[in-house]
Amino acid sequence: MPLKAAAHVEAMSAFALANLGGHDRPTLAQNESAFPPSPRAIAAGQDAIAHSHLYPDPDWTELREAIAQAYGVEPDLILCGAGSMDLISCTIAAFAGPGEEVLGTSYAYNFVASATARTGAVYVKAEEQDFAVSVDSILAAVTPATRIVFVCNPGNPTGTVIRNAELLRLRAALRGDVLLVIDQAYGEFDDQDPRPVFALVARSDTVVLRTLSKAYGLAGARVGWGLFAPSIAAEVRKIQNSNQVTTASLAMAVAAVQDQDYMRETVARTAQIRDRFAQDLRSAGYHVPQSRTNFVLIGFSSAEAAQTAGRTLREADIIVRGLGGYGLTDCLRATVGPQEIMDRALRILIDMRSA
Ligand SMILES: Cc1ncc(COP(=O)(O)O)c(C=O)c1O
Structure with a gap:
């Protein structure tokens, strides 16, 4: 055989x-x-390389503190990953299984479909309208098998945004047993106040993802982060590889986030x-x-x-x-x-x- x-x-x-x-x-x-990353991030990474015989901090403590400070969020709600791709795939693997549905949108970041296929779950797409996410079409596509709704805002590859009020409306209309993942990889380019979206995390049914790959110019360092309620974080951490963000990447990320x-x-x-x-x-x-x-x-x-x-x-x-x-x-x-x-x-x- x-x-x-x-x-x-x-x-x-x-x-x-x-x-x-x-x-x-x-x-x-x-x-x-x-543009290249902040000179302060480059210097911090160079210094940190000398400590590469040691495993990195598995709890990303300094980075969580820096992010909490810069974004006005609770450090205890933050998980970090080797790029937000890591957090996308671990979140999907933790909350969707064979035969269940992950609902994205017509032009949502394609990696979500791939991360869904790995789990044996089915990826379903809700139609976008005029190259923008439509909350009504997402709600119409929800079925009893839907476990996760995944929305990129701003979207990739469209580049468009929907208003935060629409995301709040979406969350309010979804069942409580459906996890809403809001991917804000380009969030720093959106001038809306992020706080109402971050605040959704307190409901324990919504995750917000960010990355240092875009606005911070650290795509090569592979550092992403997200806001997760403790009950959700506990499940995602079971799936994550530990020590996945390298010592040099963590040092670069801390310095980059501190250089707003x-x-x-x-x-x-x-x-x-x-x-x-x-x-x-x-x-x-x-x-x-x-x-x-x-x-x-x-x-x-x-x-x-x-x-x-x-x-x-x-x-x-x-x-x-x-x-x-x-x-x-x-x-x-x-x-x-x-x-x-x-x-x-x-x-x-x-x-x-x-x-
Ligand atoms: C919408 C969106 N989410 C997530 C990612 C993944 O980014 P990274 O894994 O580099 O954080 C990308 C990368 O292009 C993206 O466009």
């Missing part, structure tokens, strides 16, 4: 990362920060490049929804036009993300990168439009 993986693993596909064609060139395909001015500056500079790029694309006739993230969704007149643009940009060494995996074949997603690359990308896209 040939050796076989578990049936639900054999049936699933591997999570598709962007096709970068190598790892040595700048890319606009992975929603990485256009640098983070805000990064967000402001990114938003400035993004909004100018988006506006110039709209003037050239592209459909570009207002983004509250570090990327933009670009809508083309057809799937062929999107494909041709992706190819032409790639020939110019600019890699953007195709969105066939989301069913958005007539769109591309471009991360906000350094101004010079955005200017080159813009020129190519405008020329294509006028050709």
Whole structure:
């Protein structure tokens, strides 16, 4: 008999990362920060490397304190992970099992589908309206088998936001035995007050996730965090590998979170490049929804036009993300990168439009 993986693993596909064609060139395909991390984070990481013979703090104590201070939340509610992907997959594995349903939205971050498939649960999508999450369509898609509702706000790959009041309405209308996960990986780019959403965590049926990969420019360090009520955290910690955030990453994360001015500056500079790029694309006739993230969704007149643009940009060494995996074949997603690359990308896209 040939050796076989578990049936639900054999049936699933591997999570598709962007096709970068190598790892040595700048890319606009992975929603990485256009700017490096705070110099204070780099220095702290360099110092911490010398202590790498010791396991890292398994309870992320210093980082939880720094986050609590910066975000006005209780340190006891915080769990950290090796990127928020770690927290996404552990939360789903803890709360959904074979045959149960995880409900996301049409364009919710694709990794959620992958994390669901690993558990043997079924991933279901509620339709978005005009590239934005629709609370009404989520509520209409809830079934007795729904265990988790997963909402990205701001969304990826759309970049759009819904108002916090809508998230509160969603929570109020969901059954108490449905866990609501609100993924705010791009939360620092959204100017809404995060406190009403953070406050939902006290109900013990809602989790809020954040990451240092975007606004803090620490994608390579792999640090995410989230707010979890104690009853939920206890289950998620059973699934998490211990010591998963390295000593150097923890030190970088603490210093980065303590440098809020640098983070805000990064967000402001990114938003400035993004909004100018988006506006110039709209003037050239592209459909570009207002983004509250570090990327933009670009809508083309057809799937062929999107494909041709992706190819032409790639020939110019600019890699953007195709969105066939989301069913958005007539769109591309471009991360906000350094101004010079955005200017080159813009020129190519405008020329294509006028050709
Ligand atoms: C919506 C969303 N959530 C979570 C993540 C995962 O980020 P990380 O694991 O780097 O924290 C991403 C990464 O692109 C994302 O777009």
